[in-house]
Amino acid sequence: MLNCSYVGDQLNSQTTDNNKTLTAAKALPGQLKLLCFRLGKTVFGIDIMRIKEIVPLQKLSEIPSPASFIDGVINLRGAVIPVMNMRKRFGMSASAGTEEAALIILKLHRQLLAITVDEVLEVVAADCGDIMPPPDMEDGLGVECVIGVCLSRGRVLMILGIDFLLGDDEQFKACLNQLER
Numbered sequence: 001m002l003n004c005s006y007v008g009d010q011l012n013s014q015t016t017d018n019n020k021t022l023t024a025a026k027a028l029p030g031q032l033k034l035l036c037f038r039l040g041k042t043v044f045g046i047d048i049m050r051i052k053e054i055v056p057l058q059k060l061s062e063i064p065s066p067a068s069f070i071d072g073v074i075n076l077r078g079a080v081i082p083v084m085n086m087r088k089r090f091g092m093s094a095s096a097g098t099e100e101a102a103l104i105i106l107k108l109h110r111q112l113l114a115i116t117v118d119e120v121l122e123v124v125a126a127d128c129g130d131i132m133p134p135p136d137m138e139d140g141l142g143v144e145c146v147i148g149v150c151l152s153r154g155r156v157l158m159i160l161g162i163d164f165l166l167g168d169d170e171q172f173k174a175c176l177n178q179l180e181r
Contacts, residue, residue: 031125036157037104037117039086040095044117045124045150045157052105052112054120074103074114081105083114089145089165106162115165124152131159 034045035054060072060083069088073080083103087095095101100119105112127150134146147161 030128032128032131033123033125034152034157034159035104035123036121036152037102038119038121039090039117040092043121043152043155043157045126045152045159046104046106046162048123050107050162052107055103055105055114057101057103057116071116076105076112076114079112081112081114083116084165086115086117108162108166113162113165124157126150126152126157126159134158 033048035048035051036043036045038044055076058074060074062072063070063082065072065082069085071083071085071088073082075081087093095118098118102117102120103114104117104120105114131148131150134149145160145162145164146158147164148159150157150159
């Protein structure tokens with residue numbers, strides 16, 4: 001399920017508008033490079049090969065959407081991109097947007113998707129042998145998205161499978177179809 005064959009150095013240095021620089025050691029064979037971000041007190045990681053870019057939060061254009069976790073769309077250099085509120089997706093309470101909040105632009109199969117996060121932290125290289133299956137958790141919002149866990153710098157990192165963020169949500173698919181017209 002996890003692709004641990006990446007050995008490159010993409011996203012090794014990324015500067016955001018608030019002058020935060022992300023730096024990571026090169027991934028070695030048998031490692032997976034993960035972009036770490038925070039939602040509340042929980043730290044998540046996403047395979048950097050699925051990330052197009054990181055941009056500061058920006059004003060959204062609202063669209064009628066049956067999916068409650070879609071806050072609207074952004075226009076990023078001519079591309080209209082739906083924005084998923086990760087706090088809503090995981091059933092968390094709303095946050096009073098901070099200066100550290102950001103949008104992570106993800107590359108899906110046929111579409112770009114922006115996700116809102118409280119803070120982008122760092123890029124880490126996780127040894128594939130140290131990635132464990134997710135713990136048995138009670139079914140709930142977002143549980144199906146966690147595909148593994150590992151320790152990084154003394155904290156538990158929940159690894160997300162971005163393809164599971166959408167799940168079989170017919171409401172979200174209807175929203176994407178609406179955007180493609």
